[in-house]
Amino acid sequence: MKFSVLGPAGTFADAAAKAYLKQHPIDNIEIDYHATFDQVYQAVTPDGIGLLPLENQLDGFVLATLQRLQTSDIDEIGEVTVPVNFGLAAKADQLSDIKRIYVQFKTEGQCQKLLNSLPDVQIITTSSNMVSVEKLQAGEPGDAAIIPQSQMAVQDFPLMQDNVADQTDNATRFIIFKKQPTSLIEPTAPMDPSATFKFPMFVTPPTEEVGVLQQILSQLAATHLNLVTIMSLPTRQQIGIYAFYIEISGTFAQQHILFKTLDLMSELYTIHPLGFYRV
CATH class of the missing domain: 3.40.190.10 (Periplasmic binding protein-like II)
Known part of the structure; x- marks a missing residue:
């Protein structure tokens, strides 16, 4: 496996x-x-x-x-x-000697204070933090990388700075x-009623209309389930039509309420369920 x-x-x-x-x-x-x-x-x-x-x-x-x-x-x-936290490693003696810096695409957003302090440095995006390490190892003088803090103890470069993320509690x-579809059918396996679950899904309204998000949220609010997350993504069908990524949590005592609500919502919206698991 x-x-x-x-x-x-x-x-x-x-x-x-x-x-x-x-x-x-x-x-x-x-x-x-x-x-x-x-x-x-x-x-x-x-x-x-x-x-x-x-x-x-x-x-x-x-x-x-x-x-x-x-x-x-x-x-x-x-x-x-x-x-997660990050360190800076460089083939340079000081920050002013850095010419380019390798940084993973998501790491970049977590280390803005450091990157903003190096306005003349070329930022090269990588697919993973370990690729940043490999790029620096094969690089030239003046190269640098933002790498996992765990790598700072096993790497050896002239310039090393610990904990360069914008916050240390990251x-x-x-x-x-x-890789299989999630069912909208309520599970039958018994669970501890006090244990908590999470149910992520996409909800897509058929058209964009005034108050459509409020209508979706009001149906969930009426159940007293906890709305953990909501994000909007374009459906790519036409400008202005969005799908909503939603995460719901609750106790297994509320499981029946969740699936009854989803059944009602599926008559009005396209529901794309992504999982139902204990947390």
Whole structure:
């Protein structure tokens, strides 16, 4: 069984996968590394699972993941949050000697204070933090990289600065999924009524009209379920038509209320469920 994640080994995705397996042990599983989000998704086999970053504490939701969720039939089976922080490493003696800096596309938004202090430095975006490390290792004098803080102890460059993220209490939330559609049918397996669940989904209204979001939210508010997240993404059908990414949480005692509400909502909107799991 393969666990497909963004690689190479040493990324925060790798740490998240290992943290999830520590919490939910799976026999005979192999972590399978890939260079891009799309490759991670495509590599998930019928009996395997995948992991993608969903939300960062400083930089918000990962648009590439939301876009994948919007168009794919997946079943989220869990989530895991891991702390993330970054250091600066450079083939330079001082900050003023840096000419270019390698930084992963999502890391860039978490280290704006540092990058804004280097206005004349060329920023080169990479697909993963470990690729930034590799680019720096193969680079020239004047090159630098923002790399995982965990790598600072195992790398050796002339200039090294710890904890360069905008906040030290930074974290990223990852989702774990299977490549199969999520059902809107209420599960029958008994659960502890006091335990909590999460239900992520996309809700797409048929047309854009005044008050449509309020109508959607009012149906959820009437259930006393907790609306954890709401994000809008274009449907790409025409300007002004949006789908809403929504996360709902509640206790398993409210499970029947959730699925009854979703059944009613599906008569008015397109519901694209993404999972139903314990948190």
